[in-house]
Amino acid sequence: MWGTSKVVTNLLRSCNLRLVTKRNLHAGGLKNLIQISSLDGLFSKEGLDNAWFNRSKMYVNQLNAHLNNQQTSSSAADMLSSLNISNLESFILKYSKSSDKTDLVILASLLYNLQFSLSSLRPSLTSVALLKEKPKTLYNNDVISVLSSNSNNPSTIQGTEALSQALIGSFGSIEEFKTNFINSALSISGDGYTWLVARHKKNNFSSSSSSLVSDGLFVVNTYNAGTPFNIGKVGHLNEITSKLSNNKNMENKSQQDNLDMMVDSTSSSISYQKSVTEAQNYDRFDHNIHYIPILAIDSSPKAYLTDYGSFGKILYLNNIWNSIDWNVAQSRLPKIELAYLS
Amino acid sequence: MFQRYVYKRLINDTILKNRRSIHMMPTLPNNETLIANGIPNIYSGKGFSVAWEDRQRYLIEKLNMVTNGTTFESMYPFHIMLQAKNRKDQAHIFNLASSVHNNHLFIENILPNGAEDAVGPSKLFLNKVEKSFNKSWEEIKNEIIEVDSRKIVGQGYIFLIENSDKKFQLLNIQNNGTPYYFPMNQSHDLNHVLQQDEIELYHELKEIVKDPKVKIKDYSIPIICISLWDHSYLKDYGVDGREEYLKNVLNNLNWSVINSRLFN
Numbered sequence: 041m042w043g044t045s046k047v048v049t050n051l052l053r054s055c056n057l058r059l060v061t062k063r064n065l066h067a068g069g070l071k072n073l074i075q076i077s078s079l080d081g082l083f084s085k086e087g088l089d090n091a092w093f094n095r096s097k098m099y100v101n102q103l104n105a106h107l108n109n110q111q112t113s114s115s116a117a118d119m120l121s122s123l124n125i126s127n128l129e130s131f132i133l134k135y136s137k138s139s140d141k142t143d144l145v146i147l148a149s150l151l152y153n154l155q156f157s158l159s160s161l162r163p164s165l166t167s168v169a170l171l172k173e174k175p176k177t178l179y180n181n182d183v184i185s186v187l188s189s190n191s192n193n194p195s196t197i198q199g200t201e202a203l204s205q206a207l208i209g210s211f212g213s214i215e216e217f218k219t220n221f222i223n224s225a226l227s228i229s230g231d232g233y234t235w236l237v238a239r240h241k242k243n244n245f246s247s248s249s250s251s252l253v254s255d256g257l258f259v260v261n262t263y264n265a266g267t268p269f270n271i272g273k274v275g276h277l278n279e280i281t282s283k284l285s286n287n288k289n290m291e292n293k294s295q296q297d298n299l300d301m302m303v304d305s306t307s308s309s310i311s312y313q314k315s316v317t318e319a320q321n322y323d324r325f326d327h328n329i330h331y332i333p334i335l336a337i338d339s340s341p342k343a344y345l346t347d348y349g350s351f352g353k354i355l356y357l358n359n360i361w362n363s364i365d366w367n368v369a370q371s372r373l374p375k376i377e378l379a380y381l382s
Numbered sequence: 383m384f385q386r387y388v389y390k391r392l393i394n395d396t397i398l399k400n401r402r403s404i405h406m407m408p409t410l411p412n413n414e415t416l417i418a419n420g421i422p423n424i425y426s427g428k429g430f431s432v433a434w435e436d437r438q439r440y441l442i443e444k445l446n447m448v449t450n451g452t453t454f455e456s457m458y459p460f461h462i463m464l465q466a467k468n469r470k471d472q473a474h475i476f477n478l479a480s481s482v483h484n485n486h487l488f489i490e491n492i493l494p495n496g497a498e499d500a501v502g503p504s505k506l507f508l509n510k511v512e513k514s515f516n517k518s519w520e521e522i523k524n525e526i527i528e529v530d531s532r533k534i535v536g537q538g539y540i541f542l543i544e545n546s547d548k549k550f551q552l553l554n555i556q557n558n559g560t561p562y563y564f565p566m567n568q569s570h571d572l573n574h575v576l577q578q579d580e581i582e583l584y585h586e587l588k589e590i591v592k593d594p595k596v597k598i599k600d601y602s603i604p605i606i607c608i609s610l611w612d613h614s615y616l617k618d619y620g621v622d623g624r625e626e627y628l629k630n631v632l633n634n635l636n637w638s639v640i641n642s643r644l645f646n
Binding site for chain 1: 432436437439440443444447474477535536537538556557558571573574575576577578581582585611612613616617620621622
């Protein structure tokens with residue numbers, strides 16, 4: 041069940057997904073995919089197949105189908121010619137608000153999230169006690185003993201000074217961060233990802249320097265095909281709503297001449313008023329704030345159902361924690377302002 | 383007099399004590415054979431166990447944990463769902479109760495028919511489909527597979543409901559939404575760009591919910607329920623087998639259950 045043979049090597053390289061399309065544009069495919077050789081201590085072979093290989097294949101196939109079915113502008117198609125993380129990120133940022141590319145953005149986001157969450161995992165280094173059978177109830181004795189045997193957490197994460205410093209500065213301690221991170225993932229009932237992100241304000245006074253400066257780390261949940269980038273769904277709703285009310289005003293005043301119309305529509309665009317929570321949300325999704333993802337945990341049943349069963353999500357998350365490659369996470373960490381680390 | 387009073391108290395106490403205080407797994411007919419052999423044309427035995435035994439037991443155990451010691455303890459999941467639907471602080475209870483109910487509806491309408499005679503869709507059902515959609519049932523099945531199921535990116539359910547105008551309607555429900563109360567249908571995934579009509583619907587809905595004087599009445603009744611949660615297809619059909627699974631379910635529905643859900 042648990043892939044005891046450690047011969048599961050180069051699975052990803054052998055997979056080497058390609059976009060097979062009628063257009064030669066997409067031949068690059070998923071060539072630059074993250075190189076996971078095996079994930080012992082987290083997934084069995086079948087589990088890894090479901091959590092990664094079959095899933096990414098499915099998303100790529102669906103992307104191909106969409107690109108072939110409908111007329112996609114060549115610039116958008118170009119961007120998807122190689123499906124690595126940075127390409128997908130720029131595609132999502134560019135087209136996230138375009139309503140005729142919704143399907144493509146959804147698939148790109150799903151693929152991005154999946155790649156990102158797996159890119160920071162490695163086979164577990166500590167010997168993890170694994171259950172022989174999937175748990176059949178919530179919190180049975182075996183589960184509790186596994187969880188408690190892993191509960192002695194170090195106060196720092198070895199080998200990653202900068203990251204542990206930033207985590208302690210932002211959350212208080214590694215323990216607090218772990219609790220926050222794992223429980224956020226546990227609370228997602230459907231599909232979703234839990235992210236560790238660094239916040240970066242564009243209008244920051246120190247942003248003149250070439251490197252990105254962040255003012256702290258945060259834990260964020262996204263659901264279904266949501267991404268941690270500042271797409272602020274509430275902001276988006278408000279934008280479209282004000283656009284809609286503009287259009288309606290335009291229709292009403294279609295008799296008047298063009299110049300009048302322009303002036304009127306700008307002044308009457310306030311006709312939609314935000315509620316208090318919406319305004320608060322709008323602030324939270326401030327357009328000058330940008331989130332830089334550092335870590336992600338996949339909460340979809342597709343990831344844990346095969347190996348851990350319906351009751352095993354908490355075990356899966358516990359194993360994920362032991363499999364995080366902190367060096368990868370640290371390499372993504374922007375410079376943190378010292379004032380926030382005191 | 384006094385004796386009689388005590389006697390009455392005693393009876394009341396025993397009645398109170400016999401009230402159900404935890405939720406239990408519903409027992410299906412032939413549960414043992416279903417676990418051993420699965421549902422023909424839909425599930426293997428193991429697939430059935432994941433989709434029903436594990437999933438339902440998980441939901442019920444969680445529901446017991448969150449309702450323990452509250453007034454919800456003695457209610458049916460259906461009533462818990464209706465009570466919790468408007469309370470933001472009870473969203474987790476709503477989710478569990480609604481999913482417990484939906485998953486039960488789902489397994490009921492795919493249980494094997496009983497070997498003797500294969501029952502098909504009743505004339506009433508087919509007529510209603512024609513009247514409501516101007517399409518045949520076969521066409522509607524295709525529409526479910528090719529249009530409605532694709533609106534559910536993550537987890538969810540697909541419902542065919544009969545609304546208060548006695549017309550059929552297709553509902554795609556994200557995660558743990560309910561077909562009984564339209565503000566909690568959860569048909570729209572707010573994680574990506576919404577189309578213009580969806581936004582208009584969203585604002586309409588918000589206006590209705592905001593007004594405390596308007597009592598929302600929704601008399602929808604679910605006729606067919608299909609689960610699109612990973613638990614219901616991952617084991618037998620694999621990650622990319624959702625459409626095949628959906629086809630198999632739609633072609634092997636238990637029509638004696640579905641026909642009886644329609645009022646004659």
